Amino acid sequence: xxxxxxxxxPWLSLILFTTWQMLSDGVSGGSIVLGLxxxxxxxxxxxxxxxxxxxxxxxxxxxxxxxxxxxxIVVASFSVARLILSPRQPRPIFxxxxxKLEHPLAISMLAxxxxxxxxxxxxxxxxxxxxxxxxxxxxxxxxxxxxxxHNRYEKLLMEMFQ
Amino acid sequence: MSPxxxxxxxxxxxxxxxxxxxxxxxxxxxxxxxxxxxGPTKATTxxxxxxxxxxxxxxxxxxxGVGIAEILITVFLFMTAPVSANILAKAAMHIGVSTMVETExxxxxx
Amino acid sequence: xxTVTLYITIAMVILAALLNVYRLIKGPDAPDxxxxxxxxxxxxxxxIILLGITLGTRMYLEAALLIAVxxxxxxxxxxxxxxxxxxxx
Numbered sequence: 001x002x003x004x005x006x007x008x009x010p011w012l013s014l015i016l017f018t019t020w021q022m023l024s025d026g027v028s029g030g031s032i033v034l035g036l037x038x039x040x041x042x043x044x045x046x047x048x049x050x051x052x053x054x055x056x057x058x059x060x061x062x063x064x065x066x067x068x069x070x071x072x073i074v075v076a077s078f079s080v081a082r083l084i085l086s087p088r089q090p091r092p093i094f095x096x097x098x099x100k101l102e103h104p105l106a107i108s109m110l111a112x113x114x115x116x117x118x119x120x121x122x123x124x125x126x127x128x129x130x131x132x133x134x135x136x137x138x139x140x141x142x143x144x145x146x147x148x149x150h151n152r153y154e155k156l157l158m159e160m161f162q
Numbered sequence: 163m164s165p166x167x168x169x170x171x172x173x174x175x176x177x178x179x180x181x182x183x184x185x186x187x188x189x190x191x192x193x194x195x196x197x198x199x200x201g202p203t204k205a206t207t208x209x210x211x212x213x214x215x216x217x218x219x220x221x222x223x224x225x226x227g228v229g230i231a232e233i234l235i236t237v238f239l240f241m242t243a244p245v246s247a248n249i250l251a252k253a254a255m256h257i258g259v260s261t262m263v264e265t266e267x268x269x270x271x272x
Numbered sequence: 273x274x275t276v277t278l279y280i281t282i283a284m285v286i287l288a289a290l291l292n293v294y295r296l297i298k299g300p301d302a303p304d305x306x307x308x309x310x311x312x313x314x315x316x317x318x319x320i321i322l323l324g325i326t327l328g329t330r331m332y333l334e335a336a337l338l339i340a341v342x343x344x345x346x347x348x349x350x351x352x353x354x355x356x357x358x359x360x361x
Contacts, residue, residue, distance in 0.1 A: 022230045023337075077181065077208045084188040084201060092197050092261070115244030118204040121196070122244070123251035135251065137200045172277040175322075179284035182318055186288035189295050189311055195304055198295075202311035206288075210318050213281070217321050220274075221330065231333040235317065235340050242344040246310055246351070253354040254303040 008047050013039035061160050068156070072117045080118040083138055094123075095142040097132040100154060104129065106161040113153050120145065167223040174216035181209030195259045196251065203247040211236050274325075282322050289315045306350045313343035 007013045020035035021027050083090055101107050107129060111122040114134060124133040136145050188201025214232045222228050289312060296308035320336040349359045 019234070022234060073204070073208060077204055080188075080200060080204060081181065081184045084184055084191065084205070089193065090197055092194075111248065112241075112244040115203060115247045116207070116240065118200065121199050121203065121247050121251060123196075123248065123255065135196045135199070137197055168273055171274055175274075175277045175281045178318070179281035182315060183284045183288045183291075186291035186311065186315070189308065190291040195301060195307075198304065198307060202307060202314070206311055206314050210314055210321075213318050213321050217325055220325050224328075226330070229330065229333070231330070231337060232321070235333070235337055238337075238340050238344075239314065239317075242340075246344060246347045249348055249351040249355075250303055250307055250310070253306075253351040254301070256355045257301065257303065259301050259303055 007040060007043060009043045012043050016042055065156050069113055069116065076118040080137065090138045093136050093139050093142060095134040095136055095145045097134050097146055097149065099130055099132055101157060101161065103161050106157050110153060110157055114149060163223050167219060171216045171220050174212045178209045178212030178216065181205045181212065185209060194261050195254050196261060199247055199251060203243050207239055207243045210239055278322060278326055285315055285318050285322065302354055306347060310347045313339055
């Protein structure tokens with residue numbers, strides 16, 4: 001009974017509450033009450049779908065990681081734009097990326113990062129969570145792609161989730 | 163409005179429009195589904211992000227406060243673009259969409 | 273100065289939407305069409321923002337937010353339908 005009244009995911013509840021305040025027309029009594037109800041109800045309803053809580057100790061590294069990703073998105077967008085406008089054909093390649101991360105949340109963050117940075121799209125994760133299938137738009141060899149992703153993103157994520 | 167803000171808004175608008183257009187050109191021009199997937203998921207997301215940013219600057223330069231709705235839309239688009247790209251790629255692999263001949267490696271379907 | 277760049281940007285986004293419609297009609301496979309629709313709704317959001325700047329009002333941003341949410345759900349539902357043959361199992 002008690003865990004029915006609690007907030008199983010305090011961070012999710014906080015994000016939901018803040019988002020609701022932003023969506024409503026200014027902070028008022030009504031929006032605070034409704035925001036609290038949503039912050040309680042949605043984590044309770046979706047509790048069964050979440051993986052078990054990650055060992056997410058170093059949350060303060062998050063802003064630096066996001067800054068790196070944002071910079072890469074902008075820089076690499078220009079190279080993809082040049083590739084699209086140039087008349088030559090791209091050299092696409094499917095890469096099987098060996099994952100060193102273990103936690104599902106970390107893997108999905110890495111996959112999202114790969115999809116957002118231009119030139120690569122993560123297509124699938126193998127059933128045992130060990131391999132990530134990546135489609136690269138224009139790359140010389142698969143080792144090149146694997147090294148770039150490992151050195152740029154996976155190391156940072158491994159530090160965050162250890 | 164100050165000339166600096168005006169220049170910044172114009173530059174961001176043109177950049178956003180150009181990226182949106184390039185993403186669409188990629189969608190129309192590239193040879194197979196998996197290469198086409200690259201154009202929209204990035205170029206378009208960056209394009210809409212730049213246009214949103216110019217909207218934020220425009221309304222705050224007019225003294226109407228910083229727009230939260232624009233930022234929410236941008237964050238939402240940046241969060242959902244990789245998810246839809248991923249699930250579309252999975253669906254395409256399941257159907258067995260043909261890839262261009264030069265593609266190295268193979269897609270899998272489990 | 274902003275007015276001119278605004279019209280140029282609107283023209284570019286409309287051209288982009290037309291290219292998406294071309295891909296939507298041409299196909300050749302179902303995932304291509306879903307991808308074209310996905311890009312089309314993102315372009316619609318861009319157009320709504322540009323309309324808001326042109327008219328100098330924030331009213332339309334709510335519509336853009338709704339399109340963003342509904343478009344994502346629609347894309348995921350269609351992709352899931354292609355993969356599994358049903359949306360809700």
